[in-house]
Amino acid sequence: MSQALVRTAAGWLMGLMLAVAGAVVAINLVNNSLASPQQPVREYLDALQKGEGGKALGLLHATVPQSNPAMLDGEALKTAAARISGVKFGDAEDRGGDQVMVPIDYTINGAQLHTEFLLQRSGTQWLFFHDWSFVPAELPTLSVTVVNSNQATLNGVPVNMPNGRNTFAVFYPGEYEATLNGQFFAAPATRATLSGRDTPPAPLNLLTQATDGLKDAVSAKVKQFLDDCADQADKKQQLQPDCPFYHTTNNRVADGTIDWSITDYPVVKIEPFGGRWVVAPLDGKARIKARQTDLFTGAVTELNAVHDFSFTTRLDIDGDTVKLTPQLSN
Structure with missing residues (x-):
């Protein structure tokens, strides 16, 4: 009986030792995985990639500086984290005072990057399993x-x-x-x-x-203004119309023969200036044709002259409406 009891007790003792050893191994496995300092970082990165800003902020224990919060949730946040790939976790490095640094290496758009997270031991669960949390800080x-x-x-x-x-x-x-x-x-x-x-x-x-669409719209309005100016000058038979272009002469020009046309339309350039958008000075060329008489000799000749002209214009944009106000100095 005594030998049987000894063998039974030895068996129980061996089983107990194996159970304890198994428990220690299990505790270490849990502390190195689900209860490791890397786990909050995994959960944080997962929250970023899901666009769950509230969860990410809670995990990070971060304070939000006085700023616009538009990037802290939803699609904006998912977009920020969408290109993070190839994440590799390094071993936690002891920083003293129950704090550790968890490094990660990863890529964004093919660029190799490195980030370090500071965590602290915040308690235990079931006597054996560690709790880790981020050291509070302010968001950048x-x-x-x-x-x-x-x-x-x-x-x-x-x-x-x-x-x-x-x-x-x-x-x-x-x-x-x-x-x-x-x-x-x-x-x-x-x-x-x-x-x-x-x-x-x-x-x-x-x-x-300025977009090509705006430049095209302004160019069309400039062209329309100049064409209308030339048409009105023809109708009124004016050498010096209310236009950027004009002609001066000592000869007598026959009514009904004056014909204005634009040979070179201005190239539109739109630039920022003083908090506004301005159109750079508009340079072009206009041609006048007419029949003229020399007052001294009486000779009749055909007038065919090209004049350079330049003017400025005020640009106003209200929603989808583009308005030009030519500024004429002559």
């Missing part, structure tokens, strides 16, 4: 400017740009793209990649330009 910001516009698009979302500028709170890592694609004004896309809170991106500056 991204500055955007746009020439002569109060609107822009950032990560596909229309945003207000008071006086042509704004500052946006942003999550990291991520990529942010600013554009302006209006009917009359547009700016090439410009991008900024943000890899960390302590490495703020350079401001995104949108260099607005």
Whole structure:
């Protein structure tokens, strides 16, 4: 009996030791996976890529600086994180005081990037499993400017740009793209990649330009103005009409023979100036044909002269309406 009891007790003891060893292994596995400091980072990145800004902000324990929050949720946030790929987690590095640094390496648009997250041990569950949380910090910001516009698009979302500028709170890592694609004004896309809170991106500056659509609209109005001017000068038989072009002579020009035409229409250039859009001086050429008599000799000749002309015009845009007001000095 005693030997049987000893063997039974030894068996129970061995089983208990194996169970304890298994429990230790299981605890270590859990602490190195689901309860590891890398796990909150995984959940945070997942929230970014799903556009779940509230969850990401809660995980990060971050405060939002005084700024525009348009990039902190939904499609704008999903777009910022959409190009993050190939994420590799490094080993947590002890930083003292129950804090660790979790590094990740990844790519955005093929560029190799590195980000470090600081976490702290915040407790345990079931006596054995560690709780980790991000060390609270403030979100970084991204500055955007746009020439002569109060609107822009950032990560596909229309945003207000008071006086042509704004500052946006942003999550990291991520990529942010600013554009302006209006009917009359547009700016090439410009991008900024943000890899960390302590490495703020350079401001995104949108260099607005007049679109071909606006240039064509202004050119058509300039052409119409000049053609109408020439037609009115013909009807009134004027050498010096209320137009950018005119002709002076000491000869007598026969009524009914005056014929004005535009030979070279101005090339329209629209530029920003003083917070407005202005049309650069408009230069062209006009031809006058007529029959004239020399008052001294009485000789009758055909007048055929080309005159350079230049004028300016005021440009006003109200919604879809383009208005030109020629400024004539002669």
